[in-house]
Amino acid sequence: MNDSLAKNPSLHPIRVVAMRTGIPQDLIRAWERRYQAVVPERSETGRRVYTDQDVERLKLLKRVVGAGRRISDVADLDIGTLKTLIAQDMSEQDAAKPTVVAMGAAEDRPAQLLAQSLLAIENLDRQQLEKALADAAVELSAPHMRQQLIVPLLYTIGERWRDGSLRIVQEHMASAIVRSTLSTMMGRSDQRAPKILITTPAGQHHELGALMAAAAAVEAGWNVEYLGPDLPAEEIAAGVRHVGAQAVALSVVYRDKDLTLQAEIQKLRSYLDPDIPIFIGGRAVMSLSEALAVDGAVFPRDMSEFQDHLASLGR
Ligand code: B12
Numbered sequence: 001m002n003d004s005l006a007k008n009p010s011l012h013p014i015r016v017v018a019m020r021t022g023i024p025q026d027l028i029r030a031w032e033r034r035y036q037a038v039v040p041e042r043s044e045t046g047r048r049v050y051t052d053q054d055v056e057r058l059k060l061l062k063r064v065v066g067a068g069r070r071i072s073d074v075a076d077l078d079i080g081t082l083k084t085l086i087a088q089d090m091s092e093q094d095a096a097k098p099t100v101v102a103m104g105a106a107e108d109r110p111a112q113l114l115a116q117s118l119l120a121i122e123n124l125d126r127q128q129l130e131k132a133l134a135d136a137a138v139e140l141s142a143p144h145m146r147q148q149l150i151v152p153l154l155y156t157i158g159e160r161w162r163d164g165s166l167r168i169v170q171e172h173m174a175s176a177i178v179r180s181t182l183s184t185m186m187g188r189s190d191q192r193a194p195k196i197l198i199t200t201p202a203g204q205h206h207e208l209g210a211l212m213a214a215a216a217a218v219e220a221g222w223n224v225e226y227l228g229p230d231l232p233a234e235e236i237a238a239g240v241r242h243v244g245a246q247a248v249a250l251s252v253v254y255r256d257k258d259l260t261l262q263a264e265i266q267k268l269r270s271y272l273d274p275d276i277p278i279f280i281g282g283r284a285v286m287s288l289s290e291a292l293a294v295d296g297a298v299f300p301r302d303m304s305e306f307q308d309h310l311a312s313l314g315r
Contacts, residue, residue, distance in 0.1 A: 010051060010052050011041075011043075011049040011050065011051060012049065012050045012051075012052075012055065013047060013048070013049065013050075014028060014029070014040075014047075014048050014050070017050045017054070017055055017058065020055050020059075021055060021058045021059050021062060022062065023058055023062055024141045024142060024143075024219075026137075026141075026142045026185065026187060027138070027140075027141055027142070028058065029048075029187075030137050030138045031058075031061070031071060031075065031138065032048075034072075034134075034138055035071060035072060035075035035076070035138075036075065036076070037057070037058070037061055037071065037075040037076075038050065038054040038057055038058060040054060053079070056079065057079055057082070060079060060082040060083065060086065061074060061075065061082065063082075063086050064082060064085050064086060064089070065139075067086075067089045069085075070139075071138060071139065072138075109139055109140065110136070110140065110144065110145075110148035110149050110152075113132050113133075113135060113136045113139075113140075113149050114149055114152055114153055114156075116128070116132040117129055117132045117133065117149070117153050117174075118153070118156060120132060121157065121166065121170050121173065121174045122166070122170065124169065124170060124173055126173060126177065129173070129174065129177050130177055130181075133149075133177065133178070133181045136149050137181070137184075137185065142185055142215060142219065143216070143219070143303070143304075145185070146182075146185075146212050146215070146216075146303070147303075150178060150181075150182070150208075150212070151212075153174070153178070154174075154178065154208060157170075157171050157174055157175075175208065178208060179207070179208060179211065182208060182211040182212060182214075182215060183211060185215045186211065186214050186215045186218055186224065186226065187215075187218055188218075189218050189222065189223040189224050190221065190223055191223060192223070193221055193222050193223040193314070194222055194223065194246045194247075194313070194314050195222070195223045195224075195225055195243055195244055195245040195246055195247075196217050196222045196223070196224055196225070196245055196246065196247045196248065196249055196310070197225045197227065197236065197239050197240050197243065197245040197247075197248050197249075198210055198213055198214045198217065198224055198225070198226050198227065198248075198249045198250075198251075199226070199227040199228065199229065199231045199236060199239075199248075199250060199251075200229040200230060200231065200250060200251050200252065200253075201230075201231065201232075201233070201236075201250055201252065201261055201264040201265065201268075202230055202231060202232040202233070202260065202264050203230065203254075203256060203260045203261065203264070204229060204230060204250075204251070204252055204253065204254055204256075204261070205229055205230055205254070206229065206251070206253035206254055206282075207228060207229035207230075207251070208253075209251035209253050209281065209282045209283075210226070210228075210229060210249075210250070210251035211226070212251075212303065213249050213251055213279075213281060213303070213306065214226045214249075216303045216306055216307055217249065217306075217307075217310055219307065220306075220307040220310040220311055220314070221310070221311070221314055222247075222310055222314060225239065225243045225245060227239060232264070233264045233265075233267035233268040233271060234267070234271065236248065236268055236271075237268060237271035237272055240272060240276065245276070246276065246313070247276060247277050247278075247279065247310070247313060248268070248272070248276060248277070248278045248279065249278075249279040249280075249281070249306070250265075250278065250279070250280050250281075250282075251280075251281055251282040252280060252281070252282040252284045252285050252288065252292075253282045253283050253284055254284055255283075255284035255287060255288065256284075261288070261291075261292070262288075262291050262292060265278070265280070265292050265294055265297070266294055269294040269295060269296065269297070274295065274296065275296070276296065277296050277297075277298050277309075277313070278294070278296055278297050278298070279297075279298050279299075279300060279306060279309065280292055280297055280298070280299055281299070281300055281303075281306060285299055
């Protein structure tokens with residue numbers, strides 16, 4: 001590595017900062033982008049480099065935010081003031097309930113953001129929905145944002161669409177904004193990492209699960225080739241060969257009654273090298289996993305199990 005990172009032991013890449021502070025990389029970047037909570041230097045190759053002071057600052061910010069304060073209120077405080085705040089919060093912890101109440105409020109945040117998002121969708125208010133999701137990206141870690149906000153939001157939209165209390169136009173607006181939020185959350189892959197190709201099989205038009213899987217795979221350290229939805233087996237196999245992917249992940253959200261899906265998965269298996277695993281997830285998989293079971297098909301129960309598989313494969 002021919003840049004300042006390798007030469008200076010008191011400068012750290014974002015991966016190390018995330019490990020030392022316990023703050024996910026995307027949240028560190030969001031705090032920087034939106035609030036300039038830390039402003040890292042760039043290495044000669046353009047990567048963010050953080051000083052020991054940045055690391056300390058982030059640890060302190062994490063503590064004050066954990067005690068219920070909003071990052072927007074504290075991001076520009078200096079290290080001394082942050083330490084004073086923490087000391088005050090700690091000394092008042094026994095006597096006063098506010099810290100506990102504030103932490104409770106922080107824990108309810110996904111529920112508040114969900115309510116705001118639904119209201120914005122009801123009102124067809126694009127800006128409000130974008131704002132709720134942007135706030136969530138700053139305040140929640142990426143996995144929490146997906147599991148505690150985006151997934152419940154999509155399920156609620158589905159229920160309300162079915163019972164007629166939301167219109168298709170409202171669902172479409174929400175899907176479009178969630179789609180672009182998830183694409184942003186996916187971030188950039190490490191080009192040297194092992195490759196995984198992610199898509200949905202032919203006939204499956206729901207792509208948000210595939211995008212969530214893509215973001216999870218990037219977080220697990222894989223180089224993701226994301227191809228959007230509705231791809232025939234021949235094209236998936238051509239894509240795998242072209243980019244040299246070592247694994248494929250498919251999202252299956254719609255439980256269609258015809259047998260297209262089963263046939264597509266079987267074709268894909270026959271086109272791919274036998275040691276390339278095919279991960280299949282999505283709400284329709286539970287009831288279809290027997291029908292879709294081909295050699296090398298893996299049905300992770302959730303995203304973290306998917307990430308565990310990727311971690312052991314990538315070693
Ligand atoms: C948005 C939406 C649409 C949008 C999709 C837009 C887009 N760009 O993706 C559009 C308008 C295209 C659409 C179309 C249709 N939809 Co629709 N749609 C939805 C809605 C509201 C959200 C879908 C979604 O993204 N869900 C979130 C997903 C990601 O959740 P999930 O599958 O549980 O996934 C979780 C895990 O399983 C995992 N996961 C997902 N994928 C993967 C992959 C891997 C590898 C791993 C490890 C994990 C994993 O991660 C998620 C998080 O935990 C759902 C409601 C719902 N409950 O999902 C209805 C829903 C799925 N749709 C439904 C229907 C009926 C349709 C249509 C038939 C409507 C129509 N008459 O045309 C078509 C079918 C299109 C097709 N052939 O695929 C039904 C499906 C019923 C069924 N039989 O399966 C639902 C459930 C609505 C309902 N309540 O009835 N839809």
